[in-house]
Amino acid sequence: MDFEFRAFMKKLSQRGWLGMTWPKACGGQEKPGVYEYILNEALARRGCPQIGKGIGIIGKTLIRHGSEKLKQEFLPQIIRAEIEFAVGYSEPQAGSDAANMQLRAERDGEGWRFNGQKVWTTSAHFADWYWVGARTDATGKKHDGITVFLIPMRHPGLTIQPMPTIGDEITNTVFFDNVWVHDDYRVGQLGAGFGYISEALDLERFTMFTFSPTEQRFEELVEWICAATRDGEPLRRDPHVRERVAQLATQLEVARVLGLRFVAAAREVGGKPPTVEASEYKLFTTQLSQRVADSMMDLAGPGAQLRVHTKEAPMRGRSEMSYR
Numbered sequence: 001m002d003f004e005f006r007a008f009m010k011k012l013s014q015r016g017w018l019g020m021t022w023p024k025a026c027g028g029q030e031k032p033g034v035y036e037y038i039l040n041e042a043l044a045r046r047g048c049p050q051i052g053k054g055i056g057i058i059g060k061t062l063i064r065h066g067s068e069k070l071k072q073e074f075l076p077q078i079i080r081a082e083i084e085f086a087v088g089y090s091e092p093q094a095g096s097d098a099a100n101m102q103l104r105a106e107r108d109g110e111g112w113r114f115n116g117q118k119v120w121t122t123s124a125h126f127a128d129w130y131w132v133g134a135r136t137d138a139t140g141k142k143h144d145g146i147t148v149f150l151i152p153m154r155h156p157g158l159t160i161q162p163m164p165t166i167g168d169e170i171t172n173t174v175f176f177d178n179v180w181v182h183d184d185y186r187v188g189q190l191g192a193g194f195g196y197i198s199e200a201l202d203l204e205r206f207t208m209f210t211f212s213p214t215e216q217r218f219e220e221l222v223e224w225i226c227a228a229t230r231d232g233e234p235l236r237r238d239p240h241v242r243e244r245v246a247q248l249a250t251q252l253e254v255a256r257v258l259g260l261r262f263v264a265a266a267r268e269v270g271g272k273p274p275t276v277e278a279s280e281y282k283l284f285t286t287q288l289s290q291r292v293a294d295s296m297m298d299l300a301g302p303g304a305q306l307r308v309h310t311k312e313a314p315m316r317g318r319s320e321m322s323y324r
């Protein structure tokens with residue numbers, strides 16, 4: 001899987017489809033954000049890997065805040081699809097309250113020594129580099145004592161423990177035991193990390209959550225409704241079903257426009273990602289995706305619980321999978 005994923009990303013790179021919106025000085029093409037948006041949605045619709053954390057989140061944040069050394073080392077590798085990243089913010093006591101992170105980074109000679117733990121790190125089991133927030137100052141306000149670092153994922157002091165989820169995705173717990181990295185791998189200013197993480201999360205809210213798969217599931221639901229009968233009557237004539245479908249169709253158009261609003265607001269090449277538009281888009285599309293999954297389960301009845309690839313399952317079993 002990892003091999004196929006990387007081979008696919010390399011093809012995207014060879015076609016010049018990675019870094020389309022990056023500044024030319026950083027190896028990009030300075031194209032309007034809508035190019036990346038169309039590409040990502042087309043990839044998501046077909047269930048392909050999308051432009052990813054390197055291009056969509058970490059590269060863009062490094063362009064704004066990274067040192068020249070980090071830009072020269074990482075940006076060309078990201079554009080050529082040679083490296084994958086994992087993102088480490090969450091900890092057992094720092095989920096929604098991400099600023100409460102306690103992973104300690106203590107100054108040690110020319111670098112930093114890390115001890116502590118992260119949870120929910122997706123991709124840690126195959127990534128090359130770890131984009132990590134750590135506490136470099138525990139004395140002041142919690143938001144001011146966080147610094148971002150890049151750590152090689154195969155560092156001998158890192159232990160990666162897979163954590164399978166109910167949604168079939170594997171995420172990981174990562175333990176740090178005296179992990180040392182040179183100060184060159186500190187991103188931006190000491191103690192300014194929470195600001196960089198907030199920007200990176202604005203990018204993540206848009207880049208990593210595409211709208212097409214939800215639209216596709218809705219189309220699958222409508223197709224199923226059009227062919228289904230209940231008590232001998234076509235389901236598509238039921239007024240409650242019609243109302244539900246109309247509401248979802250309207251909300252999908254709202255989601256589409258919220259995505260385009262983000263694209264329009266992110267017009268400046270290498271500019272700060274728009275926070276309000278990113279949050280509006282993410283909140284609405286995530287909740288809409290839940291509403292579509294709920295509707296699939298409600299309307300298709302008990303058969304909707306049959307698992308994907310079951311021959312008799314309505315909507316090819318996607319209802320059960322989406323709901324999980």
Ligand SMILES: Cc1cc2nc3c(=O)[nH]c(=O)nc-3n(C[C@H](O)[C@H](O)[C@H](O)COP(=O)(O)OP(=O)(O)OC[C@H]3O[C@@H](n4cnc5c(N)ncnc54)[C@H](O)[C@@H]3O)c2cc1C
Nearest residue numbers: 087088089090094095096097119120121122123165169171
């Ligand atoms: C599949 C998956 C992949 C992930 N991948 C990554 C990753 O790669 N890197 C990473 O760093 N993290 C990752 N995460 C972590 C994710 O970002 C966190 O789950 C998220 O930040 C929420 O934190 P939590 O799970 O600790 O929930 P909590 O913060 O404990 O929240 C639990 C519930 O309480 C509510 N709540 C929390 N605080 C308040 C409040 N003040 N007021 C009202 N309600 C509140 C929340 O809305 C939620 O409903 C991943 C999570 C999942 C499930």
